[in-house]
Amino acid sequence: MEKLLIEGGKKLSGKVKISGAKNAAVAILPAAILADHGVCTIDNLPDIEDTNCLEHIIRNLGATVEKLDGAMKIDPTGITSHLALRDEVKRMRASYYLIGALLAKFGKAEVVFPGGCNIGVRPIDQHIKGFEAMGAKVSIEHGVIKAYTENGLKGANVYLDVVSVGATINIMLAATRAEGTTIIENAAKEPHIVDVANFLNSMGANIKGAGTDVIKVKGVTEMVANDYSVIPDQIEAGTFMIAAAATRGDVTLLNVIPKHLESITAKLLEMGISVEEGEDSLRVYTNERPKGINLKTLPYPGFPTDLQQPMSTLLAISEGRSMINESIWEGRFKHIDELKKMGASGKVEGKIAILEGVETLSGTEVEATDLRAGAAMVIAGLVAKGTTRVTNLVHVDRGYEKIEDKFTALGASIRRIEE
Ligand code: EPU
Numbered sequence: 001m002e003k004l005l006i007e008g009g010k011k012l013s014g015k016v017k018i019s020g021a022k023n024a025a026v027a028i029l030p031a032a033i034l035a036d037h038g039v040c041t042i043d044n045l046p047d048i049e050d051t052n053c054l055e056h057i058i059r060n061l062g063a064t065v066e067k068l069d070g071a072m073k074i075d076p077t078g079i080t081s082h083l084a085l086r087d088e089v090k091r092m093r094a095s096y097y098l099i100g101a102l103l104a105k106f107g108k109a110e111v112v113f114p115g116g117c118n119i120g121v122r123p124i125d126q127h128i129k130g131f132e133a134m135g136a137k138v139s140i141e142h143g144v145i146k147a148y149t150e151n152g153l154k155g156a157n158v159y160l161d162v163v164s165v166g167a168t169i170n171i172m173l174a175a176t177r178a179e180g181t182t183i184i185e186n187a188a189k190e191p192h193i194v195d196v197a198n199f200l201n202s203m204g205a206n207i208k209g210a211g212t213d214v215i216k217v218k219g220v221t222e223m224v225a226n227d228y229s230v231i232p233d234q235i236e237a238g239t240f241m242i243a244a245a246a247t248r249g250d251v252t253l254l255n256v257i258p259k260h261l262e263s264i265t266a267k268l269l270e271m272g273i274s275v276e277e278g279e280d281s282l283r284v285y286t287n288e289r290p291k292g293i294n295l296k297t298l299p300y301p302g303f304p305t306d307l308q309q310p311m312s313t314l315l316a317i318s319e320g321r322s323m324i325n326e327s328i329w330e331g332r333f334k335h336i337d338e339l340k341k342m343g344a345s346g347k348v349e350g351k352i353a354i355l356e357g358v359e360t361l362s363g364t365e366v367e368a369t370d371l372r373a374g375a376a377m378v379i380a381g382l383v384a385k386g387t388t389r390v391t392n393l394v395h396v397d398r399g400y401e402k403i404e405d406k407f408t409a410l411g412a413s414i415r416r417i418e419e
Helices: 022-032 049-061 087-091 094-106 125-133 165-175 191-202 234-246 258-270 305-316 334-341 371-383 393-399 403-409
Strands: 002-007 013-017 040-043 064-068 071-075 108-112 137-141 144-148 157-159 181-185 206-208 214-218 250-254 274-277 281-285 294-296 321-325 345-349 352-356 365-367 387-391 413-418
Touching (some): 002 371, 002 393, 013 403, 022 040, 022 049, 022 071, 022 094, 022 165, 022 191, 049 064, 049 071, 049 087, 049 094, 087 108, 125 137, 125 157, 125 165, 165 181, 165 191, 165 214, 191 206, 234 250, 234 258, 234 281, 234 371, 258 274, 258 281, 294 305, 305 321, 305 371, 334 345, 334 365, 334 371, 365 371, 371 387, 371 393, 371 413, 387 393, 403 413
Parallel strands (some): 013 250, 157 181, 294 321, 365 387
Antiparallel strands (some): 002 387, 002 413, 040 071, 064 071, 108 144, 181 214, 206 214, 274 281, 321 352, 345 352
């Protein structure tokens, strides 16, 4: 079993280049199959398990895919199948974007139920509601989501009952080729939604309003492949900001969009940590022990749930009491038990976690119970006294590119071992 072995207690310092956004990339790769002709080169692509998995899935649908350094070339013209039924589809969450993309392309799709992190109930009723409003008949049979139309999709008005990133993107994908206009109300506004819309528009789609809560998609009859560069990863950037603060270091992040990080910057400032914004860089530094704060996760532009877990580690060693309200995923506090194994003090009641800040943590073996829990454990290992072993790295590798190399370059003592 692979583990990350971390000797804690070293202040991080230096520069780190942030990779392309996982949650944009995992939608842009399925979106690329919508091109009727041409080849897309997708650049600034993170080299992580989720994009590697999509590479296989898209290739198995019939596309020609070439992996380059930090990029992928996709020629989707050979895709003739609307079936994504192989086991690898189950390995990740974002494979559900194949339903929207295949429905748009062929008017029909069969996709195995997606997997991903176990962070709470993860229904897809809002995705299905959108596809049905556009005229698809959707059923779930033996773990396969089947969506069929008689004569293609028709534009429709869809009001999302919950603000859902996945449903917003999936409905947007399906609507690109529907007959007429689709209006998505109460849409999610995350930066990756704008990024996917920009990519689709660059291929000839007609999407307006991405980044607001009303998105209008006029269906088009043809889309042509285009080259595209994925935006920087807001969550990876936030993870390094938090790690810099937790080790009381001085780290400059390169290749970031500071605007996307405002909610994190605001919270770090509130804790007494210094953050300086450049045009496409951010410097985070402190010498002091941070102050505890209260935090509530919310859809963008609120504080992202995906950083709640790394932030828990920082709050666990901050001064005084902190309260976290996790409003998106009810099962996203498993990392608190792992932090407690390292000496953190706190309790969880439903959607609320209360942490009483301790001076420091002490190293032991802890588990990455999901992707961002893994990031929380790595940060905990970086600050802890002694040696920390982080297990179950499959989760971490799904979403963080070369995590140990990036931390090593900042002065951490962290390496991957086989045990
Ligand atoms: N929801 C429904 N019905 C739906 C869809 C969602 O009730 O049909 C609920 C969910 O249960 C949840 C809330 O709506 O309470 C938000 O879910 P959303 O659909 O926005 O989440 P997602 O699309 O499944 C993406 C990211 C997650 C991230 C969430 C929220 C991808 C592949 N995943 O998931 O990222 O936590 O948005 O921002 O984009 C991660 O990267 O670690 C990760 C888990």
